[in-house]
Amino acid sequence: xxxxxxxxxxxxxxxxxxxxxxxxxxxxxxxxxxxxxxxxxxxxxxxxxxxxxxxxxxxxxxxxxxxxxxxxxxxxxxxxxxxxxxxxxxxxxxxxxxxxxxxxxxxxxxxxxxxxxxxxxxxxxxxxxxxxx
Amino acid sequence: xxxxxxxxxxxxxxxxxxxxxxxxxxxxxxxxxxxxxxxxxxxxxxxxxxxxxxxxxxxxxxxxxxxxxxxxxxxxx
Numbered sequence: 001x002x003x004x005x006x007x008x009x010x011x012x013x014x015x016x017x018x019x020x021x022x023x024x025x026x027x028x029x030x031x032x033x034x035x036x037x038x039x040x041x042x043x044x045x046x047x048x049x050x051x052x053x054x055x056x057x058x059x060x061x062x063x064x065x066x067x068x069x070x071x072x073x074x075x076x077x078x079x080x081x082x083x084x085x086x087x088x089x090x091x092x093x094x095x096x097x098x099x100x101x102x103x104x105x106x107x108x109x110x111x112x113x114x115x116x117x118x119x120x121x122x123x124x125x126x127x128x129x130x131x132x133x
Numbered sequence: 134x135x136x137x138x139x140x141x142x143x144x145x146x147x148x149x150x151x152x153x154x155x156x157x158x159x160x161x162x163x164x165x166x167x168x169x170x171x172x173x174x175x176x177x178x179x180x181x182x183x184x185x186x187x188x189x190x191x192x193x194x195x196x197x198x199x200x201x202x203x204x205x206x207x208x209x210x
Contacts, residue, residue, distance in 0.1 A: 007161065007202050048203035058203070062161065089202050091160075100156035107154070 003038075003097070004065045004072055008079060008088040009058040012045055019059055022082070026063065026075065033074055035067020052086045064093075148185040150192070158191045160198035166205055169196065174209040 010019055019042075027037045043060035052058070065071065072090050079088040149168075150158065160166070169177045169184070169192060176196055179189040199205040 009202060049200070049206040049209075050203055052203060060202075087202050089198060091198065096157055103156045 001066055002068060002092055003094040004067070004090055005093045006063040006065055006072070006075060006088065006090040008061055008063075009048070009052070009086050010061070011053070011084040011086055012055055012057040012059065014059060014084050018084075019061070022084075023061065023063075026078070029074060029078060030065055030067060030071050033067060033071035035065055035071035037063055038066055039064040055086060058086055146183050148183060148188055150188040151185055155188075158188070158195040160195040160202075161204065163199060163204040166192070166196050166199050170205060172210065174206045 010022070023040055023042075030037050039062075041062040041064075043062065045057050046060050047057050048055065065075075076088065076090060079085045158165070169182060171177055176193055179186070182189075184192060196205060200207050
């Protein structure tokens, strides 16, 4: 099982019910390939940085999918044959996330090594102050 | 060899991503990536932005992905 992030841009002429219907359709497609749609993030209508098929805006939808490559291949095939999908991108994110977690873990380990040293230096400074009264 | 000091423009030397401890640069974050896109829409070289080589590589990849889904422009003027 791999984790993917799929972003697609739908034409602005599409009705919001149609978009919801398409998202549901995608979920059944992914489930048919033993995958799972973990998260659906609908950004709504957003302006494009450049014109695509004469459109200046588009509906952005971000999907987080758990599944294998053939689920993504099928999804991309559907995107290509669907007229109102003007752009899509699918990115495998598990390796990047793993890398990110590894760095974070290493950083925490480093911090926990350094942390015990800091209170002792504070204690020393407190001891220096306390003899005064 | 240090260059002439008096007339050189002072630039940021610390990598923004290292400073903020960012380990994954999200291609969907147009606001963040926009900082590294000058007017023409090119990728800002790291000798100017001060980004470290590791993060510059991640950044370039993210910008290219963002361009594909029209979050960032390929060219602009």
